[in-house]
Amino acid sequence: MAIEIEKPGVGLSKVAVSETHGEDSPYFAGWKAYDENPYNESSNPSGVIQMGLAENQVSFDLLEKYLEEHSEASSWGKGAPGFRENALFQDYHGLKSFRQAMANFMEQIRGGRARFDPDRIVLTAGATAANELLTFILADPGDALLVPTPYYPGFDRDLRWRTGVKIVPIHCDSSNNFQVTPEAMEAAYRCAESMNLKVRGILITNPSNPLGATIQRTVLEQILDFATNKNIHLVSDEIYSGSTFSSSEFISIAEVLETRGYKDSERVHIVYSLSKDLGLPGFRVGTIYSYNDKVVTTARRMSSFTLISSQTQHLLACMLSNKEFSENYIKTNRERLTRRYDMIINGLKNAGIECLKGNAGLFCWMNLSPLLEEPTRESELALWKVILNEVRLNISPGSSCHCSEPGWFRVCFANMSEQTLEVALERIHKFMEQRRRRN
Amino acid sequence: MRLVVPLQGVVQGRGGLIFGSLIPCALFYFLQLYLKRHRSPNSRSNPPSPSASAQNLAELTRTSSRSNLLSRGSIVPVLISSLATSISKPNDSPYYIGLDKASEDPYDRIDNPDGVIQLGLSENRLCFDLIEKWMLENLKDSMRGREEGDLSISGIASYQPLDGTMELKMAMAGFMSRVMGGAVSFEPSQMVLTAGATPAIETLCFCLADHGNAFLVPTPYYPGFDRDMKWRTGVELIPVHCRNTDNFVLSISALNQAFNQTRKRGTKIRGILLSNPANPVGNLLSREMLCDLLYFAREKNIHIISDEIFAGSIYGNEEFVSIADVVDSEDFDKSRVHIVYGLSKDLSLPGFRVGMIYSFNENVLAAARKLTRFSSISAPTQRLLVSMLSDARFIEEYMVTNKKRIRNMHDLFVAGLEGLGIRCADSSAGLYCWADMSKLILTYGEKGELELWEKLLHVAKINITPGSACHCIEPGWFRCCFTTLDKEDIPVVMERIRKLADTRAASRG
Numbered sequence: 001m002a003i004e005i006e007k008p009g010v011g012l013s014k015v016a017v018s019e020t021h022g023e024d025s026p027y028f029a030g031w032k033a034y035d036e037n038p039y040n041e042s043s044n045p046s047g048v049i050q051m052g053l054a055e056n057q058v059s060f061d062l063l064e065k066y067l068e069e070h071s072e073a074s075s076w077g078k079g080a081p082g083f084r085e086n087a088l089f090q091d092y093h094g095l096k097s098f099r100q101a102m103a104n105f106m107e108q109i110r111g112g113r114a115r116f117d118p119d120r121i122v123l124t125a126g127a128t129a130a131n132e133l134l135t136f137i138l139a140d141p142g143d144a145l146l147v148p149t150p151y152y153p154g155f156d157r158d159l160r161w162r163t164g165v166k167i168v169p170i171h172c173d174s175s176n177n178f179q180v181t182p183e184a185m186e187a188a189y190r191c192a193e194s195m196n197l198k199v200r201g202i203l204i205t206n207p208s209n210p211l212g213a214t215i216q217r218t219v220l221e222q223i224l225d226f227a228t229n230k231n232i233h234l235v236s237d238e239i240y241s242g243s244t245f246s247s248s249e250f251i252s253i254a255e256v257l258e259t260r261g262y263k264d265s266e267r268v269h270i271v272y273s274l275s276k277d278l279g280l281p282g283f284r285v286g287t288i289y290s291y292n293d294k295v296v297t298t299a300r301r302m303s304s305f306t307l308i309s310s311q312t313q314h315l316l317a318c319m320l321s322n323k324e325f326s327e328n329y330i331k332t333n334r335e336r337l338t339r340r341y342d343m344i345i346n347g348l349k350n351a352g353i354e355c356l357k358g359n360a361g362l363f364c365w366m367n368l369s370p371l372l373e374e375p376t377r378e379s380e381l382a383l384w385k386v387i388l389n390e391v392r393l394n395i396s397p398g399s400s401c402h403c404s405e406p407g408w409f410r411v412c413f414a415n416m417s418e419q420t421l422e423v424a425l426e427r428i429h430k431f432m433e434q435r436r437r438r439n
Numbered sequence: 440m441r442l443v444v445p446l447q448g449v450v451q452g453r454g455g456l457i458f459g460s461l462i463p464c465a466l467f468y469f470l471q472l473y474l475k476r477h478r479s480p481n482s483r484s485n486p487p488s489p490s491a492s493a494q495n496l497a498e499l500t501r502t503s504s505r506s507n508l509l510s511r512g513s514i515v516p517v518l519i520s521s522l523a524t525s526i527s528k529p530n531d532s533p534y535y536i537g538l539d540k541a542s543e544d545p546y547d548r549i550d551n552p553d554g555v556i557q558l559g560l561s562e563n564r565l566c567f568d569l570i571e572k573w574m575l576e577n578l579k580d581s582m583r584g585r586e587e588g589d590l591s592i593s594g595i596a597s598y599q600p601l602d603g604t605m606e607l608k609m610a611m612a613g614f615m616s617r618v619m620g621g622a623v624s625f626e627p628s629q630m631v632l633t634a635g636a637t638p639a640i641e642t643l644c645f646c647l648a649d650h651g652n653a654f655l656v657p658t659p660y661y662p663g664f665d666r667d668m669k670w671r672t673g674v675e676l677i678p679v680h681c682r683n684t685d686n687f688v689l690s691i692s693a694l695n696q697a698f699n700q701t702r703k704r705g706t707k708i709r710g711i712l713l714s715n716p717a718n719p720v721g722n723l724l725s726r727e728m729l730c731d732l733l734y735f736a737r738e739k740n741i742h743i744i745s746d747e748i749f750a751g752s753i754y755g756n757e758e759f760v761s762i763a764d765v766v767d768s769e770d771f772d773k774s775r776v777h778i779v780y781g782l783s784k785d786l787s788l789p790g791f792r793v794g795m796i797y798s799f800n801e802n803v804l805a806a807a808r809k810l811t812r813f814s815s816i817s818a819p820t821q822r823l824l825v826s827m828l829s830d831a832r833f834i835e836e837y838m839v840t841n842k843k844r845i846r847n848m849h850d851l852f853v854a855g856l857e858g859l860g861i862r863c864a865d866s867s868a869g870l871y872c873w874a875d876m877s878k879l880i881l882t883y884g885e886k887g888e889l890e891l892w893e894k895l896l897h898v899a900k901i902n903i904t905p906g907s908a909c910h911c912i913e914p915g916w917f918r919c920c921f922t923t924l925d926k927e928d929i930p931v932v933m934e935r936i937r938k939l940a941d942t943r944a945a946s947r948g
Contacts, residue, residue, distance in 0.1 A: 010775040013709075016646040016806035023809065055597060064592045074819070075578045083574055084567045089790040090635075090783070125634050125792075129813045136671055137523040143648075162671065162810070200520070212608060231517050267517040282818030284634070298523040302670070305638045309817035310790030394924055434738045 026151040026384060027052070027401075030239045030394035039392070041419060049424045052394040054209065054242065054362045056279035057413040058336040059329065063279070066325050073318035081315070083323040092303050094123040098313040101320035102287060106272060108326055109242045112332040114254035120289055122299040123313070127239050127273035127286040129306040131158045131203075133290055134269055137298050139165045139200035140231045144192045145235075146170050146202040148180045150401035150408070152209045159203070168192040168199070171404045174367075177356060178211055178217055180204070201233030201267075202226070207240040207250060207360035209400050210410035212341075214250045214360050224256060225267070233267045242330055244360040245338040257291065265291035274316070276362060277333070283312050321361030337362070337414060339419065344413045347425035350431040352399070361413040369407025371435065380406040391431045393424055483907060494525065531893055534559065534662035534908040535815055541902040548927065556924075556932055559902040561751065561870045563787045563922040565844040566837060572789065573833050577675065577826060595818035602811040603795075605634025607821045610828035611780075617834060618751035618785060623764040627786040629797055634649040636748050636781035636794035637667050638814035640712075643796055643863075644672040646806045647742050648709040653677050654744070655697055655711045657689040657872075658943065659909035659916070661718045663745075668712070677701050677708070680912040686865050686872070687720045689713075691731050698739060710742030710775075711735075716749040716759065719909050720873045721866030723757050731766040733776075742775045751785030754846035755867020766799065773799035782824070784870060786837075791820045845870065845922060848929075852921040855933040859940060870922040874903075877915025879940055894943075899935040900943035 017417030020030070030052050030091065039047035059287060067074060098353070099118035106116045124130040131436055139145060150171040159167055170188040172178040192199045204223060206215040215223075227234040236253040244250040257265045270289040275281035285308055290296050302379040320326055345355055356365040372379040377399045384397040387409075398408035413421055447848045519527070524594035535893050580691050608627035615625050623807065633639040648654065657663065660677045678699045681687040694711070701708055711732065715724045722734075735741045744944030745762040753759050766776050772906055781794035791815055798804050826836065853872055864873040880887040892905040895917075906916035924932070 008799075009707075010742055010772075012802055012806065013646055013649045015649075016802065021809045034903050053598075057597075060592055060596065063596065067592060071579070075574070083571055084564075087567070087570070087788050088562060088564070091791070124815070125814055126812075132813055140520045140522070143520075158812075162813075200518075207540050227806075231515060233517055238442055242578050257618055280596050282595050284815050284817045292517075292519075294519055294523070298519065299525045301526055304666070305634075305671075306814045307634055307792050309634070309792045309820040311823065312817040315819060 002308045003107040003282070005138070012416055015162055018359060020159070022153065022157045025400050026381060026397055030384075030388055030396070033388055034321050034394045038418065041417075041424075046392065048388070048392045049420060049427075050394050050396055050415065051065055051412045051417050051424060052396045052410075054275055054412050055281060056333075056337075056362050057416065058340060058414050059279055059333045062325075062329050062332060063319075066319055066322070070318060070322070073315045076314065083085075086310045086314050090307065092123075092300050094308070095310065095313040095317055097321065098317040099123070101317045102272075105240075105320045105326055106289070108330060109247075110250070110255065111247050114252055114258050116254070116289060120291065120296055122288040122290070122296060122303055124286040124288065124303050124306050124424050125284040125306040125308055127237065127271050127275065128154065128158050130271045130273070130286040131161065131235075131237065132157070132161075133299055133302055133306065134209075134271065135159045135163045135165050135296075136302065137295055138235070140164065140198075141165065142197070143196075143200045144168045144197040146185065146188045146192070146199060148172050148184075148204060148208075150178070150210055150398055150403035152205060153396070153400045154389070155203070165200075166197055168195075168197065169402055170202075171402075173405050174356075174408075177213070178208075178365075179216070180223060182222050182226060185223070187405070189230060199230065199232055199237055199433050201226040203235040203237065205237040205239070207238075207244060209240065209361060210363060210396065210398075211356055211365045212358035212361035212363050212410075213356065213365075214244060217251045217256065220251060220253055220256050221362075224253065226423060227267055228264055229280070231267075233268050233269065235271060237271040239271065239276050240275045240361045242333065243342060243362060245334060246359065247334065249359050254289075255273060262291065266290070269295060278329075282310060283316070285312065285316065287343075340413045340418075344411070344417070344422060344425065347421075348428065348431065351425070353428070353432065356408075363410050365421075366409045367407060368409055369405070372407045377404050377406050383407075384409070387431070393427060401412075488609075490685045517783060521529040522671065523628055528710075532662055532665075532908050533620060533889065533905050536898055537892075537904065538901040540896055544900075546900070548598075548930075548931075550923070553900065556901045556928065556935070558871075558921065558923070558932070559786065560902045560921045560923060561920045563784060563841070563845070563870050565848065565922050566787060566841045569833075569837050569840060572758050573827060573830070577830070578823075585888075595822050599815070599818050599821070599855075601815045602808045603630065603816060604818075604821050604825070604831075606825045607632060607816070607828075607871060610825045614740065614828045614834065615750075615780060615797075617758060618763045619747075619764070623761055623767055625797060627761065629799065629804060631796040631798070631804060632812055632816050633791075633794045633796065634792040634816055636746070636779050636783065637663070639779045639781065639794040639796045640664075640744070640746065641670075641672065642669050642807050642810045642814070643744055643779065643803075644668050644674050645810060646803050647744075647777075648672065648674045649707075651675070651708045652707045653701055655679050655694060655701075655708060657681050657694075657713065657717075659687065659719055659906055659911035659918075660712075661714060662904070664712070664906045666944060674709075675706060676712075677706075678912075682862070683875070683913055683916075687717070687729065688722060689724075689732075691735055694735060696734075697777065708739070708741055710744055712744045712746065713762075714746045714749075714867035715762070716747075717866075718746075718749060719871060719904065719906075720864055721869035721871060722864070723753075723759055723867060726760045726765060728769075729760060729762055730769065733765065733769075733771045734761075736775055737772055740775075742777065744777050744779060746779045748779065748781050748784050749869045750780070750843060751841070752870055753868045754842055757866065757867040763797070775800070777803060784839075791824070792816060793820065821903075848921045848924065848926070851926060851929050852919070852924075855929050856936075859933060859937055861936075871918050871920040874917050874919055875915055876917050879943060880915050881943065883914060884916050894915070894939060895936070901932055901935055901938040920945070 034048045034050045037047045039049040058298050099121045102121055103116040103118040144166045147167050170184050209320050268291050273286040288299050331426050354367045380399055387393055396410040443717055488775045539557040541557040544554045546556040569881040612627045653675040656676045658680050677697055679693050681689055766773050776799050783789035796807050856874055862875050880891050888905050888907055895901055904918040938945040
């Protein structure tokens with residue numbers, strides 16, 4: 001049954017008119033407020049500071065230095081001998097050199113504790129496309145994926161919009177630092193069954209967005225066992241794997257599989273991207289790494305709709321296969337993110353605000369529940385509006401991440417200069433002072 | 440459970456919905472149920488109906504977990520979706536098989552003179568020297584941002600507008616206008632840029648049609664449409680057959696007939712998909728025909744998608760008229776018109792993934808914009824192209840030289856075929872010609888055509904695309920792309936065809 005728009009004229013599809021793109025939620029409303037009044041150190045010092053965008057700007061100089069010193073990466077070498085082939089290359093297998101470089105990079109991030117086969121890498125234009133593609137491949141329209149809360153608001157759109165697949169949340173709460181438990185997974189599975197939804201997989205983000213924390217090994221094992229038990233897929237979105245503050249604390253699902261001798265691994269798929277770790281979201285580079293041959297074949301064919309520019313593949317193949325560069329980048333990036341994290345945590349502590357103990361990512365998970373009038377979503381949104389309009393900070397309310405406990409907020413710290421972060425912390429400090437005085 | 444509608448031949452024109460589709464469906468469903476019940480549970484063969492056996496597997500899994508199979512591992516493989524299952528099957532279209540074969544054993548005049556000559560890929564390799572020269576002279580400056588001074592990365596590293604930067608849209612608008620003869624100007628705010636024309640067309644389908652709806656497509660058509668427009672959208676393509684006697688030009692009466700027949704069986708038509716210049720035939724739609732199509736679309740209240748990706752590959756004397764031109768000059772309802780374009784053919788940059796949707800419908804643009812998050816153009820490529828497309832002198836030189844070279848290759852190739860008694864359809868655009876090889880077929884019909892295709896590929900070792908892969912209703916036609924060749928290769932191609940033709944003539948007696 002097609003939907004026709006009321007006014008006379010030719011109709012659009014259900015997909016086109018649906019609200020599943022989610023762009024009317026507070027997550028995106030805050031962005032609009034920022035766009036209308038963006039903070040600028042010199043020209044608009046009282047504008048809105050964007051703390052709702054998980055972008056990594058702390059290590060641009062390293063990238064720039066590399067590009068300056070290696071012009072062959074952006075120019076196909078002297079006399080451009082490789083240009084012609086590169087310009088014609090639209091093979092959905094992707095440049096072998098680039099896949100090799102990505103595999104190596106992913107291994108380096110995991111401290112060599114897992115191996116990656118370049119032929120299992122499927123390239124997509126961003127992790128957004130990778131997650132959607134995997135959903136098309138693992139689930140039929142009307143089926144369900146289980147996703148632990150709180151989760152990245154974009155999943156509502158990326159996993160559901162065109163695919164017609166549903167998300168059933170696995171509820172996590174602060175009693176155990178929002179970790180997934182077998183009971184919570186069972187409950188979600190039963191909930192899906194009661195709605196007559198066929199569960200096809202579970203999708204985790206590790207390190208977690210918005211929690212900013214890695215998943216512990218025992219929990220990963222429990223999740224894998226659960227997936228095996230139910231005979232469903234496990235997708236591990238490891239987009240922040242290179243943004244952990246210490247290299248040893250991040251355990252990839254790849255490592256768990258390695259320890260188990262890759263037994264029964266065809267249900268596991270990893271999503272990765274260079275948007276966060278390398279701070280290159282504009283380049284549109286994502287990957288699906290699957291241990292399932294059929295998924296690799298199908299994903300590759302379907303990637304025709306979302307190929308990465310061969311020019312970009314060439315550039316990044318050069319950059320990432322430069323061991324000196326990649327090792328230094330990973331190490332330095334980690335150090336700088338840790339520094340930022342410490343800065344924001346201490347700043348918030350001085351203002352009387354607690355955060356979840358984090359060890360990764362470009363954000364922290366802040367607990368403002370003591371400030372809520374009532375422990376409700378409405379109270380949380382009211383507080384969010386106050387912070388947006390009075391304190392002039394755009395932070396992401398936990399409800400937009402489907403957090404079942406009101407009062408938590410995600411605050412990004414890597415998409416600005418240190419000075420701007422100082423300004424933001426001062427504003428928060430002042431705000432908390434005023435609140436205390438009022439009480 | 441998905442309701443499969445098999446036996447479309449039965450459905451079309453006979454018996455209506457109940458007898459034509461529901462009863463065969465029911466029978467099919469019960470047959471599958473029967474088969475499923477009588478299959479061994481350990482079977483790893485592909486079940487005919489994934490959703491039916493998936494339910495069976497779910498029961499199996501529950502029993503397994505009760506008896507704790509964890510120690511042994513699952514005995515049942517985890518399933519993928521029905522869509523994925525159908526896509527994972529080996530590709531049986533000659534279009535794709537031929538491309539694979541040619542890339543496994545590629546002809547090289549010096550290193551591999553017995554290899555397969557690739558004439559099945561519509562790529563333009565004739566003007567790379569010009570692009571390479573531009574790169575050498577301009578690349579360094581083009582990669583530096585203009586506003587950021589020496590910092591070349593931060594401008595392109597960050598999140599860009601997902602539907603393309605305004606700079607690139609403006610550059611594309613200028614380029615398209617030049618390509619289409621300057622007759623029409625394009626508005627950057629009506630563009631949505633995508634990673635190639637492939638996602639552009641899929642995105643349009645998602646915006647204009649629901650699962651199960653249909654588009655009318657004149658045949659013969661580009662084999663890729665079957666994948667790009669149908670796979671994930673669930674849309675159906677209804678062929679509207681064009682014939683040699685009309686030089687494969689669409690007729691409104693054929694369109695009307697196809698429309699009515701489809702509607703009768705309960706499928707909603709959402710639009711017409713045109714390729715102009717046409718692929719694989721290479722002819723152009725006249726202004727009158729475009730007007731007629733717009734009247735037709737208005738009368739039936741449907742959309743028109745015009746894929747104009749070969750608009751810059753005109754070598755003949757006929758004038759190319761974009762549907763944008765017609766819509767501008769006459770008083771037509773613009774909200775139903777959408778254009779697909781890209782740089783893969785006209786600028787020979789398929790690897791860079793640059794395509795677009797151009798629409799006059801604000802609602803379509805709004806939806807399409809949001810969908811581009813799944814297929815955006817990479818930022819460094821956008822920056823490079825802004826430089827290249829804004830270089831008016833270069834673009835002018837390129838377009839003039841390109842036209843000349845395509846024309847030369849076309850004339851040589853077509854003359855070569857004529858020397859073998861093979862006639863081509865009248866065409867004035869594209870990177871290919873549409874050749875009538877019916878005289879070489881042993882038994883006239885689709886089977887005969889495929890047999891010839893197979894011999895051409897494996898014996899003569901040339902890869903050309905058979906008309907049946909393009910849904911052509913008349914057997915014997917083949918698309919031959921000549922812009923991937925050097926002039927010196929043309930006699931080699933002709934010699935190989937001659938040898939095969941002679942062998943067949945001899946065997947006929």
